[in-house]
Amino acid sequence: MPTAEKDHVYKILELVGSSEASIEDAIKNAVSRAAKTIRDMKWFEVVQTRGHIENGTVRHYQVTLRVGFTLEG
Amino acid sequence: MPTAEKDHVYKILELVGSSEASIEDAIKNAVSRAAKTIRDMKWFEVVQTRGHIENGTVRHYQVTLRVGFTLEG
Amino acid sequence: MPTAEKDHVYKILELVGSSEASIEDAIKNAVSRAAKTIRDMKWFEVVQTRGHIENGTVRHYQVTLRVGFTLEG
Amino acid sequence: MPTAEKDHVYKILELVGSSEASIEDAIKNAVSRAAKTIRDMKWFEVVQTRGHIENGTVRHYQVTLRVGFTLEG
Amino acid sequence: MPTAEKDHVYKILELVGSSEASIEDAIKNAVSRAAKTIRDMKWFEVVQTRGHIENGTVRHYQVTLRVGFTLEG
Amino acid sequence: MPTAEKDHVYKILELVGSSEASIEDAIKNAVSRAAKTIRDMKWFEVVQTRGHIENGTVRHYQVTLRVGFTLEG
Amino acid sequence: MPTAEKDHVYKILELVGSSEASIEDAIKNAVSRAAKTIRDMKWFEVVQTRGHIENGTVRHYQVTLRVGFTLEG
Amino acid sequence: MPTAEKDHVYKILELVGSSEASIEDAIKNAVSRAAKTIRDMKWFEVVQTRGHIENGTVRHYQVTLRVGFTLEG
Amino acid sequence: MPTAEKDHVYKILELVGSSEASIEDAIKNAVSRAAKTIRDMKWFEVVQTRGHIENGTVRHYQVTLRVGFTLEG
Amino acid sequence: MPTAEKDHVYKILELVGSSEASIEDAIKNAVSRAAKTIRDMKWFEVVQTRGHIENGTVRHYQVTLRVGFTLEG
Amino acid sequence: MPTAEKDHVYKILELVGSSEASIEDAIKNAVSRAAKTIRDMKWFEVVQTRGHIENGTVRHYQVTLRVGFTLEG
Amino acid sequence: MPTAEKDHVYKILELVGSSEASIEDAIKNAVSRAAKTIRDMKWFEVVQTRGHIENGTVRHYQVTLRVGFTLEG
Numbered sequence: 113m114p115t116a117e118k119d120h121v122y123k124i125l126e127l128v129g130s131s132e133a134s135i136e137d138a139i140k141n142a143v144s145r146a147a148k149t150i151r152d153m154k155w156f157e158v159v160q161t162r163g164h165i166e167n168g169t170v171r172h173y174q175v176t177l178r179v180g181f182t183l184e185g
Numbered sequence: 186m187p188t189a190e191k192d193h194v195y196k197i198l199e200l201v202g203s204s205e206a207s208i209e210d211a212i213k214n215a216v217s218r219a220a221k222t223i224r225d226m227k228w229f230e231v232v233q234t235r236g237h238i239e240n241g242t243v244r245h246y247q248v249t250l251r252v253g254f255t256l257e258g
Numbered sequence: 259m260p261t262a263e264k265d266h267v268y269k270i271l272e273l274v275g276s277s278e279a280s281i282e283d284a285i286k287n288a289v290s291r292a293a294k295t296i297r298d299m300k301w302f303e304v305v306q307t308r309g310h311i312e313n314g315t316v317r318h319y320q321v322t323l324r325v326g327f328t329l330e331g
Numbered sequence: 332m333p334t335a336e337k338d339h340v341y342k343i344l345e346l347v348g349s350s351e352a353s354i355e356d357a358i359k360n361a362v363s364r365a366a367k368t369i370r371d372m373k374w375f376e377v378v379q380t381r382g383h384i385e386n387g388t389v390r391h392y393q394v395t396l397r398v399g400f401t402l403e404g
Numbered sequence: 405m406p407t408a409e410k411d412h413v414y415k416i417l418e419l420v421g422s423s424e425a426s427i428e429d430a431i432k433n434a435v436s437r438a439a440k441t442i443r444d445m446k447w448f449e450v451v452q453t454r455g456h457i458e459n460g461t462v463r464h465y466q467v468t469l470r471v472g473f474t475l476e477g
Numbered sequence: 478m479p480t481a482e483k484d485h486v487y488k489i490l491e492l493v494g495s496s497e498a499s500i501e502d503a504i505k506n507a508v509s510r511a512a513k514t515i516r517d518m519k520w521f522e523v524v525q526t527r528g529h530i531e532n533g534t535v536r537h538y539q540v541t542l543r544v545g546f547t548l549e550g
Numbered sequence: 551m552p553t554a555e556k557d558h559v560y561k562i563l564e565l566v567g568s569s570e571a572s573i574e575d576a577i578k579n580a581v582s583r584a585a586k587t588i589r590d591m592k593w594f595e596v597v598q599t600r601g602h603i604e605n606g607t608v609r610h611y612q613v614t615l616r617v618g619f620t621l622e623g
Numbered sequence: 624m625p626t627a628e629k630d631h632v633y634k635i636l637e638l639v640g641s642s643e644a645s646i647e648d649a650i651k652n653a654v655s656r657a658a659k660t661i662r663d664m665k666w667f668e669v670v671q672t673r674g675h676i677e678n679g680t681v682r683h684y685q686v687t688l689r690v691g692f693t694l695e696g
Numbered sequence: 697m698p699t700a701e702k703d704h705v706y707k708i709l710e711l712v713g714s715s716e717a718s719i720e721d722a723i724k725n726a727v728s729r730a731a732k733t734i735r736d737m738k739w740f741e742v743v744q745t746r747g748h749i750e751n752g753t754v755r756h757y758q759v760t761l762r763v764g765f766t767l768e769g
Numbered sequence: 770m771p772t773a774e775k776d777h778v779y780k781i782l783e784l785v786g787s788s789e790a791s792i793e794d795a796i797k798n799a800v801s802r803a804a805k806t807i808r809d810m811k812w813f814e815v816v817q818t819r820g821h822i823e824n825g826t827v828r829h830y831q832v833t834l835r836v837g838f839t840l841e842g
Numbered sequence: 843m844p845t846a847e848k849d850h851v852y853k854i855l856e857l858v859g860s861s862e863a864s865i866e867d868a869i870k871n872a873v874s875r876a877a878k879t880i881r882d883m884k885w886f887e888v889v890q891t892r893g894h895i896e897n898g899t900v901r902h903y904q905v906t907l908r909v910g911f912t913l914e915g
Numbered sequence: 916m917p918t919a920e921k922d923h924v925y926k927i928l929e930l931v932g933s934s935e936a937s938i939e940d941a942i943k944n945a946v947s948r949a950a951k952t953i954r955d956m957k958w959f960e961v962v963q964t965r966g967h968i969e970n971g972t973v974r975h976y977q978v979t980l981r982v983g984f985t986l987e988g
Contacts, residue, residue, distance in 0.1 A: 168877025314366025512752025658825025898950025
């Protein structure tokens, strides 16, 4: 929850990112993709961490995020 | 949570559909309506099942869904 | 949660209905039974869906509902 | 939770069943499959209801169940 | 949740019982008191366990229960 | 949860009150209405806060309460 | 959850509003801002109430809302 | 959650035990029954406490447990 | 959750404040009292809102807060 | 939640007590230990009940409590 | 939840893995150990992340997983 | 929850640590800072994982922990 910019209204998006490398990378991938169309993202919160298993091995991580951004104007 | 298409980023929408017939129809109505503007919906998750009562009879069902779709590009 | 009739106070009951046929029928059975003594029921919310299994077969469904009705006067 | 057979110890399994037809069918499919190896299943509880969407249409339902059965002897 | 008597509709009450002796006694006190006016109670579920402390000592236990009983006819 | 009157059994009701003015007024309206038929209410707990929007403006607040009262005798 | 307009599909947004004055004002600020771009908002639900503290004093309130509006057509 | 034996992988079972005497006895009964086939159980966690009522009296307690045990090798 | 001051470690306290006037006043009373001994409180989160009823009237509000403050050094 | 002493601010501690004998004893042990340094404890709430298993037998109970006490002055 | 293979019934196991290195390694250790006896694991979900502390240092991570695998035939 | 040292009473603290590098580092930073004043920390549990976003990039991670330590004597 944003606490430093108190005069704004925020909107919260929910995204799922994935990565073969790590939970942090799955978070970064979701944020990077969202940054293409959303400006002023301020914070995220991890809602769920999941992943795929193939041949008895963790294949990649999937992280569901809530992302808050400022509604301008 | 999508598990088969691991290289994508997904966005999650929350919708409420309703039907006089059944819980399944309420789900379908929400998904059909969303399909008018959203391509590449992949999965849904039921968040809540509710409904109206009139004259002591169930009048219709209302189902809240989280729906995931692929963010292209 | 009722939203259309804003001047009333509602009371919420919790009921369990069952049916051999479907989840929807279990809901209807609970509502019908309650209608014998409660007027002005307005809405319900599904709290839990359960059921019995006999001889490896689903025998019937049991649905726990919260039901809201108007307190008159 | 079983209430009628009070002298037993129960074990709880978690299963996911699916169906193109309905939520009830997804439940039945999970229970039928489990009945091949487990005797004395007594009850189930729906933990989550999900599904797939293809081409803007609900393709099938997936229901996660907790299933309780009697541990013999 | 009742599982053995499948043709009935149940109503669920929420009660708080207390006891200086034990959690089990707090449950029994709530059930005994309710039995004065409610017939056909079938099951209970513990929702919360709390208590008072006086002079650094547990003074008594308070247990919140959901109690299910059969709606006749 | 009542903590000061330790020898009683309490019953818990669930109510929804509404107000155009404030969350506190919605609580008071529910309690006042319930006081017409229930003596010895002791405490409440807010379960949910909701409201209606009309023409882009908050029209009124709806608060769901659990209310505890002493079962006499 | 909307209950009066049963033939529509609703979409749910999540917003955070803030106010130095009160929880109700934080709700109103979020709804007013959203009304600039969204027509037909029908209801809200409070998800979380937070705030900032500066110099030992509550500086402002931040309320996270889920807001439902009708999907037209 | 086991904390003392850090090099192992644990599996978690879910069991329901019952007793006419006490909550503790219901726990012990579930653990004793499971000990017939499972070695190296390390810890349990109470998930739910329920029970049956007959003739206005608590007839027995039913406790749902998650039980962790070491996967050998 | 604090988001603006990223190099600090925060500690979270849980407090209950009360007020006869409003929910906001109950929050302020808890924060003011804590400010006597804790410096650098940054944010709060409402965990629960409750209250007392006397003679069928809301007597006062009780709000449980989690309060975050900076651990210096 | 304290309800009888409405003018105070309370602080909530979280403790874990254990006992080989019973859940109630684990609660008492945590409260007794805390009483060495904290005056004016008023109430507790059970957050979690766990325990150890050794050689297929329940070895002891561990109960996590939230404990509320009055902040003086 | 598996979404790509819609004709199967899945069973869900709950496991706890640990690692001194990272959360991801704790996940991998649990999956690798389970792969010795379970074929066709498809997905996992993180239920809880915990760990041990020794001498003021994080000693290792413990992650509880739900793991889904296909029931053959 | 501590399971290996069964005769102690534990106290649980809630902390927020942050790191630009990883979730694990945020955990370690919180634990290291707490180790300056608290001896005998035994375990932690992750309650929430969040973070800041600046210019469309994850700026740092913030992890909320519950940390258990032994109360001596």
